Amino acid sequence: MDQTVIKYRHCGRDIYSFSCSNSHFNKQSDDLNRRECPICRHTLTFGLLDAPVAITCPFINAHKVSCAFIIGSVHGPSHLGEWHDTEIHVGLTNSQGLVYNYTLSGVQRDDRGWEQCVCVQLVPPWRHDLRDSWDRELNEFSLLPEWVSERFHEEREFGSCCYGFALTFINRMRSLDGKVPLSRDEFTGCHVLPRIKTVSTYINIYHTILQHGFYIADKLDNM
Ligand SMILES: [Zn+2]
Incomplete structure (x- = not known):
């Protein structure tokens, strides 16, 4: 899991993909500007203030x-x-x-x-x-x-x-x-489970991008 995940907004949805290569919709080019939105298929042009955001990887050395x-x-x-x-x-x-x-x-x-x-x-x-x-x-x-x-x-x-x-x-x-x-339950509930939840969302997004080249967020996702 060493690729950088990025997030951008199009068609009113948050869309996630890898920052370069390996995603099916930019095989011809690594140029972010020539990507298509997976929903409307329009070429994405990122202007001022809508640059994709890099998602922090939850795994740490x-x-x-x-x-x-x-x-x-x-x-x-x-x-x-x-x-x-x-x-x-x-x-x-x-x-x-x-x-x-x-x-x-x-x-x-x-x-x-x-x-x-x-x-x-x-x-x-x-x-x-x-x-x-x-x-x-x-x-x-x-x-x-x-x-x-x-x-x-x-x-x-x-x-x-x-x-x-x-x-x-x-x-x-x-x-x-x-x-x-x-107690074990207090520590797990307050300090461990919230992080595991974030990790779980990240893993789900990552695996979906690996499979389909993109991930379109639900309203419930919060990354
Ligand atoms: Zn779109």
């Missing part, structure tokens, strides 16, 4: 994000549009983008492999106090006997193991900051 909760999938980013515990794997980045994640072999510290993820930034940039203690706390936390590989399945009854690891750490940092802990 987690190794470039500090102090974040990240959601990845071993099957690639197109599997992140639905919230299936079996499909996803979650972790936490330290200030250097090193990803701590709990697996069958215990806690891993990955410096690669999380290049296309959904990221939830956890620490505001101006909270230097929290940022400064983050790495030390995360490292200490990851060494606790709770997270040895033998206990991986034991933890499963509390939900998926990797999720339990990440959320327990988030709650530990919240308690150091004088905040009440969040």
